[in-house]
Amino acid sequence: MVLARNENYWGKHAYLDNVVLNLAGGVSMAMYENDEIDITGVGLADLTRVQDPTEELNKDLVRVPPHFSISYVGFNITEPPFDDPKFRQALNYAVDKQLISEQVYSDLVMPAYGILPPGFPGYSDEVEGIGYDPEKGKAATCRVEDFIDILFYSESSGNHGKYSNQEVDRRVEQARTEQDIIRRVSVTRR
Structure with missing residues (x-):
């Protein structure tokens, strides 16, 4: 051109x-x-x-002033397991944005914890995003059997292997409604 x-x-x-x-x-x-x-x-x-x-x-080498851009990973939140806000929250806690900034981007970028990067019009220090905290990620109440549900539940659109087992279906259905996370996990281990 x-x-x-x-x-x-x-x-x-x-x-x-x-x-x-x-x-x-x-x-x-x-x-x-x-x-x-x-x-x-x-x-x-x-x-x-x-x-x-x-x-x-x-x-x-000519250094240019910083510019605003944002990189992110988006998910279709209408599809399991991403339809569960607690699952998405757990993922957010599990990502060490500072480490990515330092190791992947050679400390040339600033991690953003919200949709607007620092210094961008409309950005506010008062809006707190979710930082890296693996313990909170583990503690976030999310459905453990989503992967089991997606891959092995007979009616799942993600069950590409067409696995079908009435006992597995029964346990998945039971785990979907179990509120206690320890019991929920144990339902699938039996």
Whole structure:
């Protein structure tokens, strides 16, 4: 894609005649190093190397201000086990967002505990999301047999193996209504 300077622009004209955007693909860092392109983003795989002051590419590194984006995993909450709010809450407690920020994203991102990231218009420090707490995750009251229910209940749309056992169906139905989590688990172990 070629973006050309607008000669009819009312203000100061752009310094460049045009900019060519390569949409064909390829390994952008390798293309940059081979002088095939003039600018590229730095991916996590190349970040440590480019940040090294002894590395030739380090002199080309330009830091840009942070931008707002959010990455998340979404679930279809009309389908089990994600239709259970307690199950979703337990999953949320089980995800260590700080660890992901540090280890996966090389500490280049800030974990968000709500839908709006810090600094974004409408963000409030008063809104508390769910942080990493594996003990709370274990304690969250969620249906234990969801996986058993989904995979082995005769009528389940997720029972792709078409397993059918009246005793298993009876225990799954009993566990669905059991409020005591210890008893609920024991129903499926018998």
